[in-house]
Amino acid sequence: MASAALADRRWIARSEERSSLGRFLLWLAPWALLLAAGVYAGGLCLWFGLNQTNMDNRFAFGLWIFLDLSIIALGAGAFFTGFLVYILKRAELKPILNTAVVVGFICYSGAVTILGIDVGQPLRSWFTFWHPNTHSMLTEVTFCITCYLAVLSLEYVPILLRNRELRKLPSFLIFEHQLHKLVPVLAAVGTFLSFFHQGSLGGLYGVLRGRPFAFREGFLIWPSTFFLFILSAIAAGPSFLMLITAAVEKVTGKHLVAEDVYRRLGLISGTLLGVYVAAKSIDTLIWLNVTSAAAGVAPWRYYEYKPFGTPLLFIEIVLLGLLPAFLLTFRKTASRRGWLLSAAALACGGVLINRFVMTVQTLALPTLPFDEFLTYTPSWQEVASFGGVIGYGVILYSLSYRYLPLFAKPKGDQSHVSLG
């Protein structure tokens, strides 16, 4: 054990203090169990098919899509932080850039894995690129998410290669240096891709003419949900980063990021959330008064089905939208860690509720006069598969935190290393 501990210490940056190897393995154990259960459940779904789930032809989108959309939205902190640091030159956010990339990578790789299980037949995954449905917004989503995962992988590589042992190989260290210099290009590409796939994920609900609850008017080919999904993702992404960083600080007992960074993230998140709430409110009013009426539908009918009543709409827009937007931007509350993190949690909850409403409520509500209100409860395989993604995420983040410079103090940034 002593030699294992010594070997483990070699991989940890010299200036960083980390818990003992035994304690670290103990921390990983429950998450590894969760991951193992997820792999088993996912394997069942791939081997036997979607009969392992409680989805059917009517309820084709369930827990997986709802949570996929949620983690893709929460992972938006990665591209948005890259955009702020590299494109808008907000250097004060640099200390959380690496952790944003790792969180983004975990969110997107997790979402793509679950999508892979959901779509099934992994050996035929290339079909979606070679024989795409050119009329589906999901085609654009597939293309963009795949490309963006490649971008995130490339952004993760320089962080990985700065590990204390890996950097001993000159070729790795120089590749890290050269790739790091090109990261602004990747950040720009990532921003472009993310805007489109976040939007298209929302757009695919907005174009559902057969589902008046989700259908929206819009601009050119894009329904309003296209823009609302982008706005809500870039509003919640920084809040999620704050929560993750605060959680890591709590677990490790270390002060990792300056209070200013928290406040800056809070202000960005709160301002964007305010804009989103305003846009969402206008969109809802237009839908209630114009879009639904034009489709010959009485919109309030949709709020008669419990538990999806008007309280859910109030919770989504006011409690988890307007309130955190206020708390994140109001100086007195934003300067207190407790209020800031509570508001960030509410903002993230708002995105979860929105994705739930768009996915589950849309499918549950009857559309035609003879339709009935549908209910759906995910099977244990669906729950366990997603639990596996959470286990994977915690394990990968924990390993990254232990062995990579996620919150390295900015002392002579790599990008300034030059040949003089």
Next chain:
Amino acid sequence: MFPWVDGFHWTFGHILFLSLFFAVVLVITATLISAVNRTVKNLRTQSAAELCWKSDFTELPDTERHCRHEIAGRVASRMCDNAFDCRRCAKYADFAALPAAGMAHDLGLKYSNDRFYHRGHTWLQPNEDGTLTVGLDELAEHLVGKPDSIRMPAIGERIETNGTAWRMTKNGNEIRVRAPIEGEVVETGGPASGWYLKIRPQLDPADPVTLRHLLRGAEVRWWLSRELERLQLQLRTPNTAPSLADGGVLVNDMMDAIPEADWNNVLASTFLEA
């Protein structure tokens, strides 16, 4: 790509989408290829060692990046932001003109005023024939003792300042000794001969700038004094408070004498590893 999809007709939207998609794929691929290309180019030139050192330097703990002028007592506090390359430091001359502080107590370590010292614990001595002799300083020799194995560079091989001069292993630890100067290896020695390398320097050693990045005179004494303090802290029994030693000299072959110490960290600090 799409024409074989049933019922597919080209539209402006398809052309736009595919153009954007392939542009993105092209940019990602080009970025990757460009990074690989630049890496290969760097590895083929002498810039690789310099890049690696500069990158390693940024990862050194703050306590190990103090400026030589602070160590020598010429300034109260100053961190080096020049990767210990005083040859390129614009402020060097200003600080070097100030007198170094004096030191009364004996360190118990020998050092020579004729030699130039590198922060990675090598010394360098100019020879009459224009070559430079390189060896391990006394602190490093006490630390490592007799290495288990040594891997010297080949005669005629070019080495770069702060790049690898030679490698040693001791009790399973690999030690990379950084080169104090750039040049061509003309002869190799070892622990028994008291020196490790003879180098024909790339630059004229008679030019004062050539060896300016190396410590000498009173600076060496202060630097070694700090290094001994660091060693005391790193080698103290775990979970005990730092204590003040009351004199004495370093034992020989400390890696054998205190095998339970965290040698990975001690060696990294001593030989300037990230």
